Amino acid sequence: MKIRLSLLPRVGLFSIALLILALVPAIASTYIVTFVLTLFMYIALAYSWNFISGYTGYISFGQIALFGIGSYSCAILIFKCNIPWFLAAAMSSLIAGALAIPLGLIMLRLKGPYFAVGMMGLFQFLAALAAIWKSLTNGATGIYLPPVSALSYIYFAFLGLAVALFLATWKLEHSVFGLRLKTVKEDEEGAESVGINTTFYKAFAFVVSALGCGFAGGIEVFYVSYVDPTTAFPAVLNITMIIMALLGGMGTYWGPLIGAVLLGQVSEFLWAHFPYFYLIIYGALLAFIIMFMPSGIMGYFHKRKMLKGGGDSPLPDGPMTLKPATGKE
Amino acid sequence: MNGTILSVENLTKKFGGLLAVHRCSFNVGRGSITGLIGPNGAGKTTMFNLICGNLKPTAGEVFFQGKRITGYPPHRLARLGIGRTFQLSRIFKGMTVWENLSLVPSPVDSSTSSVSKAEDLLHAVGLGHLPHTYAGTLSYGQQKLLEFARTFMLDPQLVLLDEIFAGLNPEEMERQIQTIRTFREQTQTTFVVIDHAVSAVLRLCERVIVMNQGEIIAQGPSQEIENNENVIEAYFGSSSLEFLMEEKG
Numbered sequence: 001m002k003i004r005l006s007l008l009p010r011v012g013l014f015s016i017a018l019l020i021l022a023l024v025p026a027i028a029s030t031y032i033v034t035f036v037l038t039l040f041m042y043i044a045l046a047y048s049w050n051f052i053s054g055y056t057g058y059i060s061f062g063q064i065a066l067f068g069i070g071s072y073s074c075a076i077l078i079f080k081c082n083i084p085w086f087l088a089a090a091m092s093s094l095i096a097g098a099l100a101i102p103l104g105l106i107m108l109r110l111k112g113p114y115f116a117v118g119m120m121g122l123f124q125f126l127a128a129l130a131a132i133w134k135s136l137t138n139g140a141t142g143i144y145l146p147p148v149s150a151l152s153y154i155y156f157a158f159l160g161l162a163v164a165l166f167l168a169t170w171k172l173e174h175s176v177f178g179l180r181l182k183t184v185k186e187d188e189e190g191a192e193s194v195g196i197n198t199t200f201y202k203a204f205a206f207v208v209s210a211l212g213c214g215f216a217g218g219i220e221v222f223y224v225s226y227v228d229p230t231t232a233f234p235a236v237l238n239i240t241m242i243i244m245a246l247l248g249g250m251g252t253y254w255g256p257l258i259g260a261v262l263l264g265q266v267s268e269f270l271w272a273h274f275p276y277f278y279l280i281i282y283g284a285l286l287a288f289i290i291m292f293m294p295s296g297i298m299g300y301f302h303k304r305k306m307l308k309g310g311g312d313s314p315l316p317d318g319p320m321t322l323k324p325a326t327g328k329e
Numbered sequence: 330m331n332g333t334i335l336s337v338e339n340l341t342k343k344f345g346g347l348l349a350v351h352r353c354s355f356n357v358g359r360g361s362i363t364g365l366i367g368p369n370g371a372g373k374t375t376m377f378n379l380i381c382g383n384l385k386p387t388a389g390e391v392f393f394q395g396k397r398i399t400g401y402p403p404h405r406l407a408r409l410g411i412g413r414t415f416q417l418s419r420i421f422k423g424m425t426v427w428e429n430l431s432l433v434p435s436p437v438d439s440s441t442s443s444v445s446k447a448e449d450l451l452h453a454v455g456l457g458h459l460p461h462t463y464a465g466t467l468s469y470g471q472q473k474l475l476e477f478a479r480t481f482m483l484d485p486q487l488v489l490l491d492e493i494f495a496g497l498n499p500e501e502m503e504r505q506i507q508t509i510r511t512f513r514e515q516t517q518t519t520f521v522v523i524d525h526a527v528s529a530v531l532r533l534c535e536r537v538i539v540m541n542q543g544e545i546i547a548q549g550p551s552q553e554i555e556n557n558e559n560v561i562e563a564y565f566g567s568s569s570l571e572f573l574m575e576e577k578g
Contacts, residue, residue, distance in 0.1 A: 176432055179428055179431075180434075183421055183432065185423075186422065186424065187419045187420070187422075189403075189415070190419030190421065190476075191421075192402070192407070193403055193404075193415070193419065193480075194412075194482065194483060195405075195407035196432075196433075197405075306423075306465070306466065307466075
């Protein structure tokens with residue numbers, strides 16, 4: 001891959017930002033570290049959701065099912081097989097990804113609201129299964145794990161995951177592969193008619209999303225040192241990750257980051273200052289955003305650019321102007 | 330004409346109790362322009378969907394370049410060299426004109442680079458000055474032209490055009506006919522065209538297939554079809570046929 005000069009300032013800024021974030025555990029209070037690592041988890045989950053729902057338009061109301069699969073896989077690997085936690089988290093990411101292949105091929109046959117509700121059903125089904133399958137999951141009693149030795153491990157694990165998913169999204173946004181993935185959202189039948197295997201692209205996005213969710217679940221379970229059906233399949237987090245991506249702008253690469261950071265801050269602030277009215281204000285704020293910025297913050301800017309009549313092609317080999325007509329026809 | 334490129338044998342499609350296409354058979358010669366006409370609900374678009382894999386036939390077979398392709402998924406047929414456009418154009422409206430073309434997977438044996446191919450195609454259909462315009466902001470006619478150009482990114486052997494003239498004014502229609510003819514001359518592509526503008530279809534096509542209520546009621550050279558009694562009856566009803574016969578004396 002050739003390095004383009006125009007990218008250098010961005011690479012520089014990115015490195016400085018990473019450096020500052022890497023220093024946080026060394027200098028900040030435990031409260032700040034806990035807060036920031038939770039933000040990283042939100043960012044990772046919002047990007048994971050963005051892969052499948054933002055790019056292919058298959059809105060999933062149950063992507064947290066894969067977070068749950070990751071949580072349980074990691075807990076069982078640590079508890080029963082005595083595998084070191086980070087390796088266990090990485091393996092649970094792969095387990096979630098592998099299970100996503102058959103699950104995706106079944107669920108992605110549903111379209112529009114049917115897929116959304118179908119995924120919600122899958123999430124409920126798995127939560128119920130976790131409660132019943134006592135020999136594997138210990139049912140509602142849950143599995144207890146040894147406590148975390150250092151918070152900074154968790155911090156760096158979530159930071160790494162969030163950065164990896166951000167970079168993957170960035171790469172996707174600047175490739176023909178990503179453009180083809182977006183055709184699924186634009187017009188699936190049209191995409192098929194020009195030779196794009198939409199089933200493959202959808203399944204790919206679903207699997208990448210599962211890898212992210214599964215990894216996050218694995219890290220989270222080690223962080224809280226405990227898993228039961230409600231912590232592995234948290235209904236509130238399921239909605240939060242969707243709303244974060246929606247707020248920032250789904251199908252964009254800055255959207256999930258902006259949405260997660262903004263919403264994470266706002267909910268923390270509201271929770272600290274208005275403990276009784278926190279959820280009421282939060283709900284009203286979300287309703288306001290959906291009503292006035294339905295395509296999110298990044299989507300809002302994108303629309304303005306579209307109406308102005310055109311933009312730069314993000315493709316590396318897209319010419320900015322075409323050579324004059326060759327005269328044939 | 331040198332051989333058959335597309336061959337449809339006893340193709341049948343049932344939707345519940347409705348026979349949308351019933352035992353239809355026809356051949357399309359390589360390099361020809363064939364018209365497919367018929368009143369509303371005759372089964373023309375269903376026929377396209379069966380050929381292009383969007384629908385699976387109840388019975389019958391489709392052969393492309395001598396190879397059995399019945400039941401292949403649409404994307405595979407596209408890669409084999411069957412391009413199509415839709416009644417309502419299915420371009421990617423949230424992407425630029427340039428992106429619409431450049432995302433098409435290039436054929437395995439393609440000799441030209443997809444960049445220069447896309448440039449040539451955009452100029453050929455008169456969209457060369459709008460590469461970075463979002464497709465959704467183009468006019469209706471321009472969107473149809475973009476879809477037409479996009480199809481040719483596949484280096485197709487056969488292109489099926491569904492209602493290519495719909496919504497065009499006479500001048501645009503004339504230009505569209507010219508564009509199709511130019512493309513045929515330069516790329517030796519075979520065309521099958523559906524449209525309700527019967528006179529334009531008869532003028533553009535060497536052969537015409539007429540469908541009515543799911544069955545092929547006539548096929549042959551355009552001049553023969555023009556005077557075919559069954560065709561006039563299908564379009565205007567039997568009483569008008571008597572009327573026309575009386576008129577002719």
